[in-house]
Amino acid sequence: GTHHALDALSQEGLSEEPVHHHQDQTDAAGGGSSNWEVGQAKSKKQQKRRKKPMVTSVETDDDANEGDDDQEGNGVGVLGMERQREHPFIVTEPGEVARGKKNGLDYLFHLYEQCREFLLQVQTIAKDRGEKCPTKVTNQVFRYAKKSGASYINKPKMRHYVHCYALHCLDEEASNALRRAFKERGENVGSWRQACYKPLVDIACRHGWDIDAVFNAHPRLSIWYVPTKLRQLCHLERNNAVATAAALVGGISCTGSSASGRGGCG
């Protein structure tokens, strides 16, 4: 097949935890829901959210017979099978293998390459059947990946780290340096992930703030949607740059050349 031999890499030990049979959590539902945590420029579209479905009484696990299909015993099986999650990522240097129940960043980036291969297969099939051919990693591709046995690939995870992969594609040197620095400082994956935004915004700046063009110009990156937050950061930074440039010019006659200093890139 078209799969690499190292696809199974780092998959040797998934997290195995016994199934918790949904014990009633009488201590749950605590705290007044503070809906006004500012910070992220989100706003709107976040009002209602589902409450926990929690079965009312004890041990009514037999509610699985509602839909007839039951797609391939994925997850909890018939008799005390165990649920699995991928090991959490840790910040590793390039080439470093994660120890213990952890996965490294080379493995993370490898997942993006795998998704690309699944997309290529989906495209081949679509073209052969004369159907619409996806140009991006869509739901259809994630479904295909799962069907093909790559159950460790899922949409939320891949979308979560897209910009980290983008930096790896666009400036591997910078990406590697960032990994080494964050590993040395003992930072966790979350803060490394956050730190990946800035160098990308700088790259966008050097390309006229067109982050879509930056993604599309790179063959392995062009198949990924530009993450909303990265897009927003680029937009904010562009506005900053424009405002700063305007302030610098002030009442002076416009020369047509772009302003340097605060309004420039890098």
Add this chain to the structure above:
Amino acid sequence: GTHHALDALSQEGLSEEPVHHHQDQTDAAGGGSSNWEVGQAKSKKQQKRRKKPMVTSVETDDDANEGDDDQEGNGVGVLGMERQREHPFIVTEPGEVARGKKNGLDYLFHLYEQCREFLLQVQTIAKDRGEKCPTKVTNQVFRYAKKSGASYINKPKMRHYVHCYALHCLDEEASNALRRAFKERGENVGSWRQACYKPLVDIACRHGWDIDAVFNAHPRLSIWYVPTKLRQLCHLERNNAVATAAALVGGISCTGSSASGRGGCG
């Protein structure tokens, strides 16, 4: 603004018909539903369909107070306002203006140009706001068109005639000839529309059956989704061509050159 002066063209007289207050139709729901009309290669995905919502008793028109917003009195107004539809299209020659309560094909194609302008505006706004920028005429564009007062533009209509517009873009000579022929024969719009498929399939053949590439190569056409039926026709015809070519070759050694005759284009 960016609108042409002739946008109002042919809009002088919309069909005006008095509102029929939903009289009980005791004669309705006739005929055994023959779900097996063959013909079109559709299959699947067509099982259930809504039944008429028909209010049970007389004159309960006051059910409008459910949603608070009530978007701009579009449609039936407060007191006996009149419902409007666009005049139906008729087959006209290039340059010919439709007489009576009809619209001509130049007007039809003009609607596609208008949609393009609405898309360009949506794109400008999106770029300015740093939001995702549509490359095709999407729901968002149709919504924008409606909001901008172009209530005569709607998705089902535009999608219905896309391939007719495609022929107009890709081979105006052939499109014009077809219009003249069908007008002379007194054919209706439906059969003219059907007849637009074949020349497009021939064009696709000449481009290696890649109808998406054909659309994308044309600046005014690339913003429209390839219609499902056109895609299917191209696929079927390609399979025919391949099968025919294979049959021609038969047991003879392969020469590598493409077969002519039934397997060729045009």
Add this chain to the structure above:
DNA sequence: AGAAGGACCAGTGGTCCGTA
């Protein structure tokens, strides 16, 4: 009958938040 378009539906992009 031929045709215009409201409104429906399956599957999408996006990501929250219950889970471990």
Add this chain to the structure above:
DNA sequence: AGAAGGACCAGTGGTCCGTA
């Protein structure tokens, strides 16, 4: 606490079929 991912939701592409 930090993190993985099931599952939800608003809005999409696609077009049927009740309407005129």
